Amino acid sequence: MIELFALDFMRYALAAAVLVGLTAPAVGTFIVQRRLALLGDGIGHVALTGVALGFLTGTAPVLTAVVVAALGAVAIELVRARGRTSGDVALALLFYGGLAGGVMLIYLTPGGSTASLNTYLFGAITSVTGADLWVIALLAVLVLGVLAVFGRELFVLCQDEEVARAAGLPTRFLGLLIAVVAAVTVVVAMRAVGLLLVSALMVVPVATGQQLARSFRATMALAMLFGVLATVGGLTSSFYLDVPSGAAIVLLALAGFAVALTVGRFVRRSRPRESTI
Amino acid sequence: MTAPVAHDAPPDGARKAAAVPTAFRMTAGRISLDGREILRGIDLAIEEGEVVAVLGANGSGKSTLIRALLGLIPLSGGSTELYGSAPARFRQWWRIGYVPQRLSVGGGVPATVREVVASGRIARQSRFRPTSAADRHAVSRALAEVGLGDRAGDPVQTLSGGQQQRVLIARALAGEPDAFVMDEPTAGVDAASQRHLAGTLSGLVRAGRTVLLVAHELGPLEPLITRAVVLKEGCVVHDGLPPHAVGAHALPGHDHVHPHAPEAPQAATGGGMSGWSDAAIGSRRTENLDL
Ligand SMILES: Nc1ncnc2c1ncn2[C@@H]1O[C@H](COP(=O)(O)OP(=O)(O)OP(=O)(O)O)[C@@H](O)[C@H]1O
Ligand SMILES: [Mg+2]
Numbered sequence: 001m002i003e004l005f006a007l008d009f010m011r012y013a014l015a016a017a018v019l020v021g022l023t024a025p026a027v028g029t030f031i032v033q034r035r036l037a038l039l040g041d042g043i044g045h046v047a048l049t050g051v052a053l054g055f056l057t058g059t060a061p062v063l064t065a066v067v068v069a070a071l072g073a074v075a076i077e078l079v080r081a082r083g084r085t086s087g088d089v090a091l092a093l094l095f096y097g098g099l100a101g102g103v104m105l106i107y108l109t110p111g112g113s114t115a116s117l118n119t120y121l122f123g124a125i126t127s128v129t130g131a132d133l134w135v136i137a138l139l140a141v142l143v144l145g146v147l148a149v150f151g152r153e154l155f156v157l158c159q160d161e162e163v164a165r166a167a168g169l170p171t172r173f174l175g176l177l178i179a180v181v182a183a184v185t186v187v188v189a190m191r192a193v194g195l196l197l198v199s200a201l202m203v204v205p206v207a208t209g210q211q212l213a214r215s216f217r218a219t220m221a222l223a224m225l226f227g228v229l230a231t232v233g234g235l236t237s238s239f240y241l242d243v244p245s246g247a248a249i250v251l252l253a254l255a256g257f258a259v260a261l262t263v264g265r266f267v268r269r270s271r272p273r274e275s276t277i
Numbered sequence: 278m279t280a281p282v283a284h285d286a287p288p289d290g291a292r293k294a295a296a297v298p299t300a301f302r303m304t305a306g307r308i309s310l311d312g313r314e315i316l317r318g319i320d321l322a323i324e325e326g327e328v329v330a331v332l333g334a335n336g337s338g339k340s341t342l343i344r345a346l347l348g349l350i351p352l353s354g355g356s357t358e359l360y361g362s363a364p365a366r367f368r369q370w371w372r373i374g375y376v377p378q379r380l381s382v383g384g385g386v387p388a389t390v391r392e393v394v395a396s397g398r399i400a401r402q403s404r405f406r407p408t409s410a411a412d413r414h415a416v417s418r419a420l421a422e423v424g425l426g427d428r429a430g431d432p433v434q435t436l437s438g439g440q441q442q443r444v445l446i447a448r449a450l451a452g453e454p455d456a457f458v459m460d461e462p463t464a465g466v467d468a469a470s471q472r473h474l475a476g477t478l479s480g481l482v483r484a485g486r487t488v489l490l491v492a493h494e495l496g497p498l499e500p501l502i503t504r505a506v507v508l509k510e511g512c513v514v515h516d517g518l519p520p521h522a523v524g525a526h527a528l529p530g531h532d533h534v535h536p537h538a539p540e541a542p543q544a545a546t547g548g549g550m551s552g553w554s555d556a557a558i559g560s561r562r563t564e565n566l567d568l
Contacts, residue, residue: 152399152402155392156399159381162344163377163396168371215388217392
């Protein structure tokens, strides 16, 4: 383990892994509760346009990605709030637009090729620099801070939006807030697992926690624990086995889910009082 | 529309409700959903302290009516007021305790009974303040009131339908509101629990709370009901004494068609922060629940 931390880039990578492992599942718990498990995927596609825009304009891709992803998330939330019937299709249009837009902008960039998108599509956590780490840390603190302050209200919103409104909560604002927070999280996690796999880190640890926990709070805590285990474990195995970090992280998270599924079933069976639904 | 408060004598008829605390009011209400007219010509005023049952067949628009009264559905015509304010301007949401028709289980993420009931406190909590001892106390009391104290740590997903209904009632109780708006609170709830709910509600009513509930069968709640509103195909076809009305239960000061001020203004209870009346607590002690 020692040689892992002897290298500067590995220290940065490790710190980024921990931050991503904490934030993505924390936001993911609310997203899943709100029945928007695929929101992260949608935002990921839109963020790709942001990354490409960064290349085209010579700006830091992380910054343009945050801006474009947040705008995309706002658009998704507005479409969702408007009505459920055509919402799915409208979202799909946005996703395809994001992906196609990204590829097109890269093509327009002098000297750009889709190969330069690869780090963003599939993640390369070991390429995180000191400056990147600052940005990631700042965004992660922002995300966790918002969840700490608004968590109680977001719980009600994600459980039952109508009840939230009847309690006088600012549901439109909260809906936009959780969407934007998800967008920021996608960008934070982008360097670790890539835009195409970002959503996995928001959903899979939550699904794992769900198998073992009985409360919302415990689900979130477990999801964050499993998130960190997956990101740090994935980073470590990518270092020693020379495999891509993003894929390693997601496969580890999925393995964790499989284990929890079995354990959870066993635990539930030994709780005789509960009736299953 | 609420005009700014004028201190001089109001122009005749402009503010006739000023002296009478009206909890809910709908004037010439019309509601269309997906281009279909669900409710029309609804004129309804529910004064503080009334216990009103909304009755009617499936699909007659009962849920739509109470959701519209709370401002959860926009009207296509007419207006609604909550304690004298349009829903968009209303700020005292802690005064309302809403019990929806069924529990919505968010996306399969488990939530314990206690977590759900505690969320009923949200309108009384400020964003930067952690959960207080008073919050916890009110939640425990509400759980005990519906007889779910021993299931507090269980995920709501694992409860039966009737038990989930009681969780919803407890969530509203936990908020200690002035007015309860309940959509079929007794649906799927066993007889003993219904009687217990009736006991709880009667304590609250004695303490001046307002109750607006939807029901198909009034059951043990019947003696509490002071007024029934019957809907048929989106119109009010009866507004007055409950169908099997027993005159003795009708409060003085209510006429049959359009009740106005109850004689004693009960609004002076100071905003309901004080929690439940002793009567409610007493009824909890005396009623023995086998659940
Ligand atoms: N979101 C909606 N969109 C379109 N139509 C709706 C919607 N919600 C309700 N309706 C229609 O409005 C009518 C009244 O519905 P509502 O839920 O108010 O009935 P209800 O009296 O509460 O019935 P129940 O006794 O079954 O609860 C129904 O015909 C229903 O089809
Ligand atoms: Mg209904």
